Amino acid sequence: MPIELVRVDHRLVHGQVTMGWSRAVGADVLLVISDRVAASPFDISLMEMAVPPGVRLVVWSVDQARQAAADGAWPDGKVLALVANPIDLERLVAAGLTLSEVNIGGVRSEGARHKLTKEVHATDDELVAWKTLAGQGIRLSVQWLPAQKRKLLNDEIAKR
Template structure:
């Protein structure tokens, strides 16, 4: 079975930081984006696929299909999972996807969110989801780029 080398929350999904720093750091060869609206939008999927370097596989799926993909990874896959928010990871965990650690890399400000840690924002509902993820035995950290130190979310909550 393949391995999950990175599970990252980033509301931007694919961008330069993921494509350069995290791909190199993890040795990932397959990116799995789990996000219902993105999976349903052919235009967005085509734009994202153009941003992925050649030689890197890409799967864009909703939660149910994403669960099946992640439970049945080919042996040589080194997977980077990307979602826009923590609720998707909670659903994946509850669907039986084995996740040991999730990092928060980008959660921007909006009308429902307030500052959580440095440039990371979270709503009260998202903070509650963080707690539930941690209760499932999954480590949750803020870790923007590989060269920076990770900070445990448990200590921030």
């Protein structure tokens, strides 16, 4: 599978991704999976400005990514996939994306009532999605930068 890393981060493309994670995994494609961004030429152009030289930006809606997951048809290259929330990620896994581990950055949605870690806050629906992902044996690792220590979100989710 050409996906080197899947990261859940509400900010999608930003410095930690472009300078840290894309370099750490040798990604030459940033695949943003977001209905909001896919529908906004303005957001796409902002993200294109942040992408480092030699790295290509591909933006798909969640449905486009679900179809790719079902078909195993990802963009050519070493892909760093970026998803804004666990609900969209759970939809991709349900469509056939096979994962053993997910990297998690900042995840904070409006209306989030559950503080899972300093970096990860969840709405009721997001908590259900995190539990579903953890229940499928996916390791949920909170880690802002490659050199930092990982925190396992699975342990916190199991308490709820």
